[in-house]
Amino acid sequence: MINASVDQTIRLISTGKSSGSTCSPDLATAPWEFDAGVPGYGPGSSMGDVIPTGSPRQGELPELYRTAAPAELDERIRVAKATLGERVVVLGHFYQRDEVVRHADFVGDSFQLAQATRSRPNAEAIVFCGVHFMAETADLLSGPDQAVILPNLAAGCSMADMADIDSVTECWEQLTELYGTEPDADGRVPVIPVTYMNSSAALKGFCGENGGIVCTSSNAETVLEWAFERGQRVLFFPDQHLGRNTAKAMGIPLERMPMWNPTRPLGGNTAPELDSAQVILWHGFCSVHKRFTVDQIAAARQTHPGVRVIVHPECPMPVVDAADEYGSTDYIRRAIAAAPAGSTFAIGTEINLVQRLAAEHPEHTIFCLDPVVCPCSTMYRIHAGYLAWVLDALVGTAERPAAVLNRITVADDVADHARLALERMLAALPTAPATVPAPVTASAPVSALAGA
C-alpha cells in the first residue's frame, strides 16, 4: 500500500517519532478539518504560501464520507463508477493519493490529462482528481454539455496564485509602454506572453488575447520555440524555475533572463536590462520542488554510488544542473520504466508519485531526494471521501435526485481566449532550435535583438 507508506511516515512525523523537520505535524489530519477553518493551503509544502481571499472554499463534507473507513470509501467509489458506466470519466494526476489514482480511467501529467479531457466526448461528467487550474483546463477543452467536477474545491495551487491577472496586466502595460506592439521587420512582436499550465484560466485568456500560448513541463521548449518565432522576447509566468531551466537548456544566457517582481517598477529591472532580455521570468515557484537541494543530490550520490538523479524542471536551476536528467512527471515515469533492472534512482518530485513508482518497480531502488515527506498539500486534498461524495451525488438516490456537485466553469469572458492559448499549445510541434534568437550584448538596440 503506497499511501499507507506516505501516511505512516506522516503519522511518525506528527507523533514526533520521526527525525528531522517537516512541513507540519498537522499533516496527519484529514483535509476537511482544514477546509472548514481559516483560508489557507493547509498542511503540506505550500502551507506557508499566501492564499488569495477569492479562492474557492469547500463546503462541509457530509459526515458519512468523513467517518467512513478506507475500504468503505473504496467500495462506494467502485459501485458509483460501475453504475454510471460511460456517463463518467475520472482523470487523475500522478501526484494524487494512491487510493484515488486506483479509480482513475486516465492517469497522467498535466499535458496528457489535457488531452485525455477530449477522449470521452460522450461522458456527461469529467471528475478531475487534480487541482483547480487542471479542472479549468478540462472545462475549456471538453464539450459544452460535459460537466467538469473538482472533488474538493480547496485543491488550488499556490504557484498558480503567484501570478494574478491584475499584476500581469500591469506588467504588460509597462512592457507595452517600453516596446509598443508593432512587429519588427521579421514580423516578430515585441513580447509574447507564455503561461505555464499552472495558472488561472484568466491568465490563459490573457495569453490567448495577446498572441501568447500555454506550456506544460513536458513541452516548454517546444512552446518557447513557437514563441521566439513570433516574438522578440517572452514574458513567462508564473514559474521562474521552469522558465529559467528551459531557456538555459536552449542556450539563453542567464543575464538575458531578468526576473519580474510585480511589486516594483519595471519588475525591479532597468530598461536596458529589459531591452536585452530574451525571457522575462515571473517570480513564482512551486513550494514542493523548492524543497530539493544540491546537498540532497550530493548526499544521494555519496550513499548510493551510481545513482541516477532525475528531477522535475520546477526545481531551482542549481538542482537541475546537479541532477543527471530532468523532465515532467511522465518523463520520470518513462525513464524508470525503461531502465535496466537493478537501477537506483533518486527522484526530485512529489512524494506520492515517487512512492508509487517505487512500489511499481521493485526491480529498482527508488527514493525521494528529500528525506522528509512533504506532499503537495493541495493535490493531497482530493481524499477518497470527496471522490466518493461527488460520484454518489451523480448517481443520486430515491430520496435525493442525481446532482452535479463542485462543477468548475470558466467564465465566458475569458473562455474563448483561454481555449485559443490552449489550442496553440496542443498544435505546437518542435522546430529547429535555431529559431531562438542568438545572444547579443546588453547594449545592443532592441531591433538587433529582434532580428537576431
Ligand code: 13P
Ligand atoms: P507535470 O504534470 O507537467 O509534470 O507537472 C506537474 C505539476 O503541476 C507540478 O506542479
